[in-house]
Amino acid sequence: MSMISGLLEYLRGDTKKTAVIAKERLQIILAHERAGRGGATPDYLPALQEELLMVIAKYIHVDRELIKVQLEKHGEYEVLELNITLPENAHNS
C-alpha cells in the first residue's frame, strides 16, 4: 500500500482489513452452504423467493439481483432473511 493511499484510507476512516472481510464473507457463505447440505434447505425456498419477487415488483421497480432470500441457522432457530436493496429512484416509480 502506498503512503498516499494509506493516508487517504486513514482520513476516510475506511480501515477494515481485507483479512477481516475474508473471514466475514466465509462465515456467511459457509453457514449458507452447510445449511444446504444434508437436505436442510427446504425445497420451497426457490419458489418462495420467486413469489416474493413478484409481489415486490408490483410495487417497486427493483433489480432481481438486489433481492436475496437466505435461510440461516442460529442454534436452534432458523432465520429467514430477506434482503432488498432499493434503487435510489424507487419512490418515483
Add this chain to the structure above:
Amino acid sequence: MPRIIVVTSGKGGVGKTTTSASFSSGLAMRGNKTVVIDFDVGLRNLDLIMGCERRVVYDIINVINGEVSLKQALIKDKNCDNLFILPASQTRDKDALNLEGVERILNELKESFDYIVCDSPAGIESGAFTAMYFADEALVVTNPEVSSVRDSDRILGILAAKSKRAVEGQEPIKEHLLVTRYDPKRVEAGEMLSVTDIQEILRIPLIGVIPESESVLLASNSGTPAIHQEKSDVAEAYRDVVARFMGEELPMRFLTAEKAGFFKRIFGGR
C-alpha cells in the same frame, strides 16, 4: 492396528502432494513402516516430488487389474528405509480406480504397514472420493485464502457424510487441520486469514502450520521431500506435525513474523 490417512483439500495447488511426501517420510523416519499412495490417476506427481520418477515401472492400476503383484509395483524410497511409494497410473482412465480394487490393495498393505498415506487428487470427483473413502484419519490441507477454506469445508462435509466410516455408522474419521503457505507477516498486516480465523471457521483440531517458504520449491526441484531440507522452517514444521500425529504435545511454531536482524535490515535479503 494399521491406520489409513488421507491427505485432502478439495482445492488444487495447496500442498497435498508436498504434505503427503513429507508426512509419510516423517512417519518412516520415526521407524514406522509406511506406504504412500498416489491417487491422482492421469496426473501423477508424487513420484516426482519423492524423486523416484525414473524407477516407476508398474502402478496402482496394474495391481488392481491383477497384472502385477503389489510387491512388484511398490517402490522403495531413496531416503527412508521404512517408506514405499505406490504410484498412480499416468495413462489410464481415472475410472479404472474402483472401490473394490482399492479395498483389496489396502487390506493387503495393512498386513505389512503401520501407516498408509493416501495422496488425494484435487476436486470432489471419483479419484478424491476413492482416496478418502477408506480413511481412518484425514489431514485437511488448507491455505489461508477464501477459496481454499471454502473447499476444505466442502471436503469436511463429504468426509462426514460419504466416507465408509460415515456410511457404515462407525466412529467418524479423525480430522486434522493443516494450514500451509502461512505468512505471519501478512497475517499481522491484516492481509491474510490467521490460523485462529481458519480454525474458528472450519472447527477441527489444528495439527500444524507450515510457513510459506522458498524451500518447498527447492525441495520439489531436487525430488527430495521438504522434510529432509536442512535448516528449513518447513522441514521443522513438518517434523512437528508428525510428532503431534504420533501423540506428542508440542507448541505451535512459525505463527509470528521473525523480526529482521540488524544485518538483514541493512543489507536486505529475505
